[in-house]
Amino acid sequence: MTDTQLARQECAAxxxxxxxTVVDLGGLRIVADPTFDDAGPRGYLTKTAGPVVAEGGLGPVDLVLVSHDVHLDNLDERGRAFALAAPALLTGPVTAGRLGPPAVGLAPWxxxxxxxxxxxxxxxxxxVPAVHGPEDAERDSDGNVICEVTGFVLSGQDLPTVYVSGDNASIRTVAEIARRAPRIDVAVLFAGAAxxxxxFAGRPLTLDSRRAAAAAAVLDAAIVVPAHYDxxxxxxxxxxxLEQAFEExxxxxxxxxxxxxTWVPLSA
Structure with a gap:
């Protein structure tokens, strides 16, 4: 982790x-799933590397998106404090109930x-919906695999439409998003085959590399930014x-x- 300061960009992630992931879009700085704790054991999980920029290097943030709060690899202690200090915080309804203000819970769609x-x-x-595990896995009373997970689609006039997947392993869900959401220009895909x-007998809880490539094809996204794979x-x-799967x-x-x-411009 460094003391790097992230200068505002016009349209980049x-x-x-x-x-x-930080997305600068429409004059807004948006942060998805903030995790800023140092490397080390976290319960039954082990964090092997911290972020390349600390929370203090992000400057003023306008919006935080939290896909889910029950797993420390998506929202850790410092990330939670960061999210709750933001002027706007969007997540799913169940997650918002646990986090409390300023979290606003959005049901799918x-x-x-x-x-x-x-x-x-x-x-x-x-x-938008996400399925945090195999499609055929047992669902909870709310219809979720493991827990509620929310993805997000960001859009606006004269802006690229950006999809942030959250922890999703379902191509069927990606296909539904492709049908119902605005046309996706940029896909931030959480991959890594967790x-x-x-x-589930060790089956992937998130997109593996081949499914990430399949998701990109289904979405017909011009730009794919991979995240959550290390x-x-x-x-x-x-x-x-990921590189091999997309090449194939x-x-x-x-x-x-x-x-x-490294900033990625969000234009083809």
Whole structure:
């Protein structure tokens, strides 16, 4: 972790490590799934690397998106404090109930609008579903695998539409998003094929590399920013696996496989 200060960008995204992604869009700075704790054991999980930029290097943040709060690799202690100090925090309804204010819970397909400092009107945030495990796994009383997880689609006039997947392993869910959401220009896909032996016989809890490539194809996204594929011991596939899968699928031109901390312009 460094003392790097992230200068505001006009329209770009950067992955800091793990799931933590900063999106500068429409004059807003948006942070998805903030995780800022140092490396080390975290219960039954082990964090192997911290983010490349600490929370103090992000400057003023306008919106935090939390896919879910019950797993420390998506929202850790420092990330939780960061999220709760933000002027706006969007997540799912069950997660919002646990986090408390200022969290606003959005059910799947609900929207929330924020004014854009760039004068372009509003940024619309659409909550979309995610399945945190195998499609055929047992569901809880709310219909979720493991827990409630929320993805997000960001859109606005004259802006690229950006999908942030959260922990999702379901191509069927991606296909539903492709049908119902605005056309996706940029997909921030949480990948890594996370596996925990005690869960579902070790089957992936998030997209593996081939499914990430399949998701990119289903979405027809011009730009794919991979996230959440390293920094924790339970990831079974990394950056090289993603690059190979996208190469085999003929989609290498869409994949922005860069070092953490490197800005990716959100235009084809």
């Amino acid at each position: 950067v992955v800091l490590g793990g799931p933590t 609900a929207t929330h609008a924020l004014p854009r400092p760039d004068g372009g009107g509003e940024l619309t945030v659409l909550a 596996r925990v032996p005690a869960r 920094g924790w011991a339970h990831f079974s596939e990394g950056r090289a696996d 699928a003929g989609l290498s031109s869409t994949l922005r496989s860069v070092e953490h901390g």
